[in-house]
Amino acid sequence: MDNGALVLFSGGQDSATCLAWALERFAHVETLGFDYGQRHRIELACRDRFKAALVRDCPTLAAGLGDDHCLDLAVLGQLSDTALTRTAEIRMREDGLPNTFVPGRNLVFLTFAAALAYRRGLRHIVAGMCETDYSGYPDCRDDTIKAMQVALNLGMERRFVLHTPLMRRDKAATWRLAERLGGQRLVEDILEETHSCYLGDRSERHAWGYGCGTCPACNLRRKGWEEYLGQDTART
Amino acid sequence: MDNGALVLFSGGQDSATCLAWALERFAHVETLGFDYGQRHRIELACRDRFKAALVRDCPTLAAGLGDDHCLDLAVLGQLSDTALTRTAEIRMREDGLPNTFVPGRNLVFLTFAAALAYRRGLRHIVAGMCETDYSGYPDCRDDTIKAMQVALNLGMERRFVLHTPLMRRDKAATWRLAERLGGQRLVEDILEETHSCYLGDRSERHAWGYGCGTCPACNLRRKGWEEYLGQDTART
Numbered sequence: 001m002d003n004g005a006l007v008l009f010s011g012g013q014d015s016a017t018c019l020a021w022a023l024e025r026f027a028h029v030e031t032l033g034f035d036y037g038q039r040h041r042i043e044l045a046c047r048d049r050f051k052a053a054l055v056r057d058c059p060t061l062a063a064g065l066g067d068d069h070c071l072d073l074a075v076l077g078q079l080s081d082t083a084l085t086r087t088a089e090i091r092m093r094e095d096g097l098p099n100t101f102v103p104g105r106n107l108v109f110l111t112f113a114a115a116l117a118y119r120r121g122l123r124h125i126v127a128g129m130c131e132t133d134y135s136g137y138p139d140c141r142d143d144t145i146k147a148m149q150v151a152l153n154l155g156m157e158r159r160f161v162l163h164t165p166l167m168r169r170d171k172a173a174t175w176r177l178a179e180r181l182g183g184q185r186l187v188e189d190i191l192e193e194t195h196s197c198y199l200g201d202r203s204e205r206h207a208w209g210y211g212c213g214t215c216p217a218c219n220l221r222r223k224g225w226e227e228y229l230g231q232d233t234a235r236t
Numbered sequence: 237m238d239n240g241a242l243v244l245f246s247g248g249q250d251s252a253t254c255l256a257w258a259l260e261r262f263a264h265v266e267t268l269g270f271d272y273g274q275r276h277r278i279e280l281a282c283r284d285r286f287k288a289a290l291v292r293d294c295p296t297l298a299a300g301l302g303d304d305h306c307l308d309l310a311v312l313g314q315l316s317d318t319a320l321t322r323t324a325e326i327r328m329r330e331d332g333l334p335n336t337f338v339p340g341r342n343l344v345f346l347t348f349a350a351a352l353a354y355r356r357g358l359r360h361i362v363a364g365m366c367e368t369d370y371s372g373y374p375d376c377r378d379d380t381i382k383a384m385q386v387a388l389n390l391g392m393e394r395r396f397v398l399h400t401p402l403m404r405r406d407k408a409a410t411w412r413l414a415e416r417l418g419g420q421r422l423v424e425d426i427l428e429e430t431h432s433c434y435l436g437d438r439s440e441r442h443a444w445g446y447g448c449g450t451c452p453a454c455n456l457r458r459k460g461w462e463e464y465l466g467q468d469t470a471r472t
Contacts, residue, residue, distance in 0.1 A: 078307060079307070103354040103355065103392045106391065107388065108347050108351070111343045118340070119339065141390065144390040147390050147391075150386075150387070151384045154374060154379050154383050155340050156374060157374040
């Protein structure tokens with residue numbers, strides 16, 4: 001359907017914001033998550049909670065919310081011995097990429113998303129890839145995503161459109177987008193019900209949400225929140 | 237490694253010929269198969285048997301044969317209710333595609349192949365996609381494969397080369413290629429140890445190999461064999 005979308009929704013801040021973005025823009029929105037043995041599987045548990053919060057707190061926005069899908073990609077864990085899927089320290093490799101890098105992970109996600117969108121008759125695919133808070137992942141780059149759109153459309157004989165609304169937004173801008181889409185209620189739902197921490201730590205609620213507070217994902221999230229607050233105060 | 241290759245090797249005639257092609261061209265050749273609940277899983281069992289026959293009958297060609305990998309892609313079966321994965325009749329759909337079509341299946345295969353090649357340090361990826369015996373699969377087209385190479389290389393920051401030696405060969409030409417690569421011993425190994433039949437039937441050995449003899453894959457295989465024999469006779 002031409003005004004139907006599939007959102008890659010992991011349960012993190014970025015994809016939760018993408019989901020709200022898609023709900024504002026498309027009449028019917030389905031969601032897709034992947035279970036691939038990631039260490040922050042707790043993120044997956046946040047998916048249902050965030051969607052329930054959205055329906056409760058932002059009912060108009062959530063009106064077009066449709067089916068949820070979760071695909072088992074344990075095979076991706078088989079391919080990887082990086083820190084995301086094992087109990088190992090997260091660090092930078094010699095080539096400048098974090099050792100959490102699963103080569104081509106987002107290409108796999110997008111290919112499965114397109115296969116599912118094909119089956120569901122959905123034209124638009126929305127994903128949270130971002131170049132701005134770029135941590136060295138080549139499969140998040142705009143060039144990659146646009147090349148993938150061409151390859152997927154040739155290979156499936158469809159006219160899918162890949163949307164990456166966060167591509168050029170930093171984390172502070174992502175918070176501002178959430179505020180515009182659903183006001184403070186949406187911002188609070190994202191703070192409370194999404195997860196970013198690589199270590200899966202939800203023992204303490206900070207101003208910027210839950211997390212260990214020290215891993216790269218927590219650092220990025222806290223910094224973005226503080227920038228957003230600062231800009232917000234400056235505007236007032 | 238610059239002269240290392242990964243061959244998508246299903247255990248069918250085409251990928252077996254691709255394996256021989258890669259062994260002639262590259263110093264080190266690894267193989268990759270996928271288990272995705274396909275109805276012709278018997279094909280997977282042919283993989284080891286064909287490789288053992290190759291080592292026995294064509295030892296010079298097989299000298300560079302390295303590790304085998306098999307990835308569990310049961311998730312692909314979850315996405316599909318087509319005839320390849322269920323007990324249903326194989327037929328043409330209204331849009332001209334056979335109902336065995338799993339949208340983007342080859343895109344998924346190539347993406348996993350590239351991820352594995354990345355991990356194994358192999359530069360070349362060899363796959364049996366073919367436009368000539370084209371049965372309506374858009375993910376076998378040359379345009380698709382070349383677009384995928386661009387997307388994979390951008391997304392993984394590598395310079396993989398995708399080789400599809402059968403792209404413009406029909407089945408008779410594929411037999412001639414096998415004959416050139418390994419003589420009658422290789423031709424016989426492919427006849428005896430590879431599998432094409434959609435129904436997984438290996439109860440009877442025909443001149444062209446095993447199979448039910450009536451499904452589209454058997455028809456294609458028999459026709460190609462007869463053409464190859466005819467041309468062979470004409471040359472004599």
